[in-house]
Amino acid sequence: MIHLETRQLQYFVVLAEELHFSRAAKRLCISQPPLSMAIKQLEGTLQAQLFERNSRGVRLTHAGRHLLAQARDILERTRRAAADTRAVAQGMAGSLRLGFVGSSMYRGLPEALELMRAQYPDVRVDLLELNSIDQLAALQSGKIDLGLMHTLAPPAGMRAQVVVSEPFIACLPARHPLAAQDRIAMAQLANERLILFSEAVSPEYFGVIRSMCQKAGFDPELRHEVRHWLSVLSLVGTGQGVSLVPACLQRAGMQGLVFKPLARKAPLSVLQAMWRPDPEHPLVPILLGHLQSVVKKQRPAASGRR
Structure with a gap:
């Protein structure tokens, strides 16, 4: 297998451009003997004469x-590979596979993604909407890199961080008899048809809301689970x-x-990463930093908004 060193190719390109050993060595900030030795080693590796040397100077064979063209291409691809790898390591390029629950779209995620796109245009974020349990499985299998989910205890080997927590509130049709009230007592929902997340999809939300109803003295009438x-x-x-949302x-x-x-x-309804x-x-x-920044700037939604 032929092994070409990038140093030798760099010396070759500079000499090919200068066609003068002394000027090429000065441009490379080395003395002339190491340059001559590197060119001889390259010619020996390739078993080809690259330069003709005579009293009138140096010229390419x-x-x-x-x-020359291939050496320039190799050096440029090597430079790009190094720069791209450095950018990925520093978070300035590459891709991130992000799992998210639907409520993330109202908790700063779109704005955080826009900030990341503006700051790091070479970064690609691939979005995958999954419920919390499926996100945990996707994290463990390596299918996603980051999950935005409802509160689940992180298993061993995972790290979790609260993004935002906010209270549950009542959601009513605009013409509902209770819509004119400033606040809703849970007991007032005792005879209402309650629309909840499916227990299979979000057992935590389902359990929290059912517990709220039971503490108010009634079992909810579950007409729809979505x-x-x-x-x-x-x-x-x-x-x-x-509903309670x-x-x-x-x-x-x-x-x-x-x-x-x-x-x-x-x-509280908690969104965690x-x-x-x-x-x-x-x-x-980087994405978590943008998300926390957006969340801090978002003012709590005003109660009673139509």
């Missing part, structure tokens, strides 16, 4: 002219029932809905 928050809002908007969903901008805080302190710290993907802390 046919083989030397053939090598898989996406927009489906919850759509069903409420068409009068199919009421994270406060961030007020930012969805859907018509025909009213959001009301609860009369008593409500449990989870990732593998060993080895840590260099783009993970």
Whole structure:
């Protein structure tokens, strides 16, 4: 196998451009003997004469002219490979596979992605919407690099960080009799049809809301169980029932809905990030930094917004 050193190719290209050993050595910041030795070694490796030397100077042979273009290409590809690798290691390039739950879209994720795109245009973020349990499995299998999910205890070997926590609020059709109230008592929902996330998709949310109802003295009448928050809002908007949702969903901008805080302190809906710290993907802390910055700037959604 022929082994070409980038140092030898660099010396060759400079000499081919200068056609003068002394000037080439000066440009390379070396003395002339190491340059001559490197060229001889390169010619020996290739078993081809690259330069003709005589009293009138130096000129490329046919083989030397053939090598010049390829040597320039090899050196440029080597330079790009080094620069690209350095950029990936520093988080300025590469790709990040991001899992997310639907509520992330109302908790700063679109804005954080836009900040990352503006700051690092060579970074690609691949998005995959998954429920929390499926994200955990995807992290463990290496299918995603970072997950934005509801609160799950991180297993051994994973790191987790809370992104945002906010209370559950009541979501009602705009014409609902309770829509005129400033606050809603849980007991007032006892006879309402409740639209919830499917227990199979989000057992935590399902359990929290059922517990809220039971503490108010009733078991919820579960008429619909859905898989996406927009489906919850759509069903409420068409009068199919009421729901308890994270406060961030007020930012969805859907018509025909009213959001009301609860009369008593409500449990918190928590969005957390989870990732593998060993080895840590260099783009993970960058995206999390943008996300935390956006969350801090977002003002809490006003209660009672229509």
